[in-house]
Amino acid sequence: MSMTNSYIFxxxxxxxxxxxxxxxxxxxxxxSVQILNGANMKVxxxxxxxxxxxxxxxxxxxxxAASGLIRSWKGTIEFNGEQxxxxxxxxxxxxxxxxxxxxxxxxxxxxxxxxxxxxxxILKSKQQLSDNLEKVYNYFPRLNERKDQLAATLSGGELQMxxxxxxxxxxxxxxxxxxxxxxxxxxxxxxxxxxxxxIRQDGLTVxxxxxxxxxxxxxxDYGYVIKDGxxxxxxxxxxxxxxxxxxxxxxxxxxxxx
Amino acid sequence: MFNKLRIGKKGENIIFGTFVLLYIGWCVNSPDMNxxxxxxxxxxxxxxxxxxxxxxLGISLIYTGLDVVNxxxxxxxxxxxxxxxxMFNLLGNQDWIFNIFPDAYGWIIYxxxxxxxxxxxxxxxxxxxxxxxxxxxxxxxGYTVAGMGxxxxxxxxxxxxxxxxxxxxxxxxxxxxxxLGLPMEIGGLFLPIxxxxxxxxxxxxxxxxxxxxxxxxxxxxxxxxAYSKDVSNLVGINVPLYISIIFGIACAIAGIGGTLxxxxxxxxxxxxxxxxxxxxxxxxxGGFGNLPGAIVGGFTVGIFxxxxxxxxxxxxxxxxxxxxxxxxxxxxxxxxFGVQVKMKA
Numbered sequence: 001m002s003m004t005n006s007y008i009f010x011x012x013x014x015x016x017x018x019x020x021x022x023x024x025x026x027x028x029x030x031x032s033v034q035i036l037n038g039a040n041m042k043v044x045x046x047x048x049x050x051x052x053x054x055x056x057x058x059x060x061x062x063x064x065a066a067s068g069l070i071r072s073w074k075g076t077i078e079f080n081g082e083q084x085x086x087x088x089x090x091x092x093x094x095x096x097x098x099x100x101x102x103x104x105x106x107x108x109x110x111x112x113x114x115x116x117x118x119x120x121x122i123l124k125s126k127q128q129l130s131d132n133l134e135k136v137y138n139y140f141p142r143l144n145e146r147k148d149q150l151a152a153t154l155s156g157g158e159l160q161m162x163x164x165x166x167x168x169x170x171x172x173x174x175x176x177x178x179x180x181x182x183x184x185x186x187x188x189x190x191x192x193x194x195x196x197x198x199i200r201q202d203g204l205t206v207x208x209x210x211x212x213x214x215x216x217x218x219x220x221d222y223g224y225v226i227k228d229g230x231x232x233x234x235x236x237x238x239x240x241x242x243x244x245x246x247x248x249x250x251x252x253x254x255x256x257x258x
Numbered sequence: 259m260f261n262k263l264r265i266g267k268k269g270e271n272i273i274f275g276t277f278v279l280l281y282i283g284w285c286v287n288s289p290d291m292n293x294x295x296x297x298x299x300x301x302x303x304x305x306x307x308x309x310x311x312x313x314x315l316g317i318s319l320i321y322t323g324l325d326v327v328n329x330x331x332x333x334x335x336x337x338x339x340x341x342x343x344x345m346f347n348l349l350g351n352q353d354w355i356f357n358i359f360p361d362a363y364g365w366i367i368y369x370x371x372x373x374x375x376x377x378x379x380x381x382x383x384x385x386x387x388x389x390x391x392x393x394x395x396x397x398x399x400g401y402t403v404a405g406m407g408x409x410x411x412x413x414x415x416x417x418x419x420x421x422x423x424x425x426x427x428x429x430x431x432x433x434x435x436x437x438l439g440l441p442m443e444i445g446g447l448f449l450p451i452x453x454x455x456x457x458x459x460x461x462x463x464x465x466x467x468x469x470x471x472x473x474x475x476x477x478x479x480x481x482x483x484a485y486s487k488d489v490s491n492l493v494g495i496n497v498p499l500y501i502s503i504i505f506g507i508a509c510a511i512a513g514i515g516g517t518l519x520x521x522x523x524x525x526x527x528x529x530x531x532x533x534x535x536x537x538x539x540x541x542x543x544g545g546f547g548n549l550p551g552a553i554v555g556g557f558t559v560g561i562f563x564x565x566x567x568x569x570x571x572x573x574x575x576x577x578x579x580x581x582x583x584x585x586x587x588x589x590x591x592x593x594x595f596g597v598q599v600k601m602k603a
Contacts (some may be wrong), residue, residue: 069488093494105489107482121475122494170494200448 020045020174020205021066021097026075028065035061037229038075043174048196048206050211050220052246054056058229059209063176067099068092080173094122096173100166102182103159108152112143115151115162119169128171136165139195157188164195174205181212194221217241268480277585281562288569298447299565305453305522307560308460310514310579313537314544314552315464316508322484322547323504326391329412331512332534333419338379338513339525340427342371343434366436369522371436372459375513383509385504390415391505392498416530423527434520452522463514464553467507471549480504532576536563540581545593554594560584 015060021043029035035058043049053059064070066077068089077085079097087095107115116136118128122249137144140161160180167175177196181189193215200206210216217223223235224238233246240246261429285291313335320328351357356363377522438455441448471477482490483500491497516529523529536559541547544555559579566578586593 089491
């Protein structure tokens with residue numbers, strides 16, 4: 001962990017405890033269009049891993065396959081020591097692997113509290129639900145201020161907070177974020193990334209899919225770069241930041257401003 | 259991007275209001291117009307309207323939940339009526355019920371019939387959805403639309419269900435002699451007490467559905483599934499199960515509607531078709547896919563139809579519902595309450 005990283009996002013201690021998510025030779029796609037051509041990934045426990053890549057390279061497809069929205073055609077997805085590639089999506093949530101959607105994927109006609117309660121849909125006890133609600137409001141006090149408003153009235157940053165909060169409601173072991181910085185102002189992105197770091201410090205594992213390569217590499221411990229459905233480059237995020245091929249393809253050829 | 263309850267543009271409302279005023283003027287000019295006849299028109303109109311509303315509620319519920327327009331919904335209404343009637347015939351010759359409750363005998367049997375129709379149609383709807391619709395929607399890739407196939411399937415299902423009912427119960431119209439007490443006098447007309455009973459039970463069912471959807475956890479899940487299948491999946495809702503539940507609830511409500519009209523009219527194999535068409539009119543008038551709109555649309559179609567056949571001409575009774583639907587589609591294409599606009603990512 002670099003000094004810069006902890007300076008921007010707050011203190012972080014990396015704990016090593018094996019791999020939580022393992023994706024082996026994953027082949028998948030939509031309809032008859034194959035997007036993933038044998039992707040391999042590993043996510044260590046309590047780490048932040050960034051999955052980077054340009055448009056249409058298969059970043060979101062990996063997330064959709066891992067969360068069960070699309071089936072994997074070949075290859076395995078292992079979560080917490082259990083193969084999950086054939087489980088229906090709602091059971092994967094029950095295992096503790098939750099995908100956090102982009103901010104626009106909320107339920108706009110419901111209030112913020114109702115949206116969050118939906119996040120804890122699999123919880124059995126009401127006590128647990130209200131505890132988790134408190135926890136989320138603690139992460140994002142802004143949501144507490146707006147808890148009775150319809151989600152449709154929230155700003156872009158608040159929507160993204162709502163989505164992350166909804167993902168945290170079901171006591172997950174790992175969350176996978178789909179472009180949390182999309183269409184947000186830099187200040188808000190920084191705020192959200194700080195919270196992601198805080199979530200990791202509280203014991204969760206985080207996988208971030210990002211187009212904002214520089215910010216994602218600053219936040220993450222480890223990075224994967226995907227190209228044409230296979231993992232092209234991988235390595236420590238600090239190394240990736242100075243990697244020539246990554247720089248050329250995704251950082252615009254200029255030296256990373258760290 | 260987000261749901262919006264659209265009340266309508268100003269111009270639309272003015273033109274529509276002019277039509278309404280013209281129509282009221284026409285009715286007031288009629289020689290039959292007096293306060294007595296108005297009372298009975300309202301009673302009959304509301305009671306018929308709530309039936310249209312209940313079926314329209316099911317159609318709208320299936321439309322919002324599954325993105326499917328269910329053309330076989332009238333048949334669930336008809337089979338629901340037969341389920342109620344079958345239960346009625348089973349209980350009708352049981353003396354012990356009469357011995358225990360000599361006063362409320364007819365009412366108790368009738369409530370049991372309503373409950374039977376509700377439960378049996380709910381289970382039957384789940385069965386139909388699982389066995390006949392699910393393979394089609396799966397081919398289409400999701401849990402919902404499979405293009406034109408699902409609409410043809412609805413029509414086909416309607417024909418099959420009518421013919422199965424024909425085989426079981428034969429085409430003769432059957433009376434449903436529920437003993438609910440003496441007719442009441444409303445506005446000089448003696449109306450069966452079932453008219454009031456229809457309004458009360460129908461409104462209770464609608465209110466119950468509102469409560470279920472807005473105040474329970476399962477209702478929250480249903481609203482989520484209706485908005486987005488993918489996001490519902492990601493919060494851990496068992497979407498296939500919930501789609502079956504939505505279809506089952508819609509069919510159960512239609513079944514209650516069938517048993518409600520049974521004692522007033524008769525139970526016959528072909529009763530589903532015309533109800534389906536008028537419920538469509540009601541759903542369009544209220545705003546397709548809007549649940550409170552379905553009930554309001556049902557009342558509007560019911561009152562318009564009854565008033566027109568009283569004051570204008572009684573020989574074209576079935577025409578008026580569709581006339582109203584055409585006028586609404588011309589002037590206010592989104593219906594009274596508009597459609598909840600949703601955009602999918």
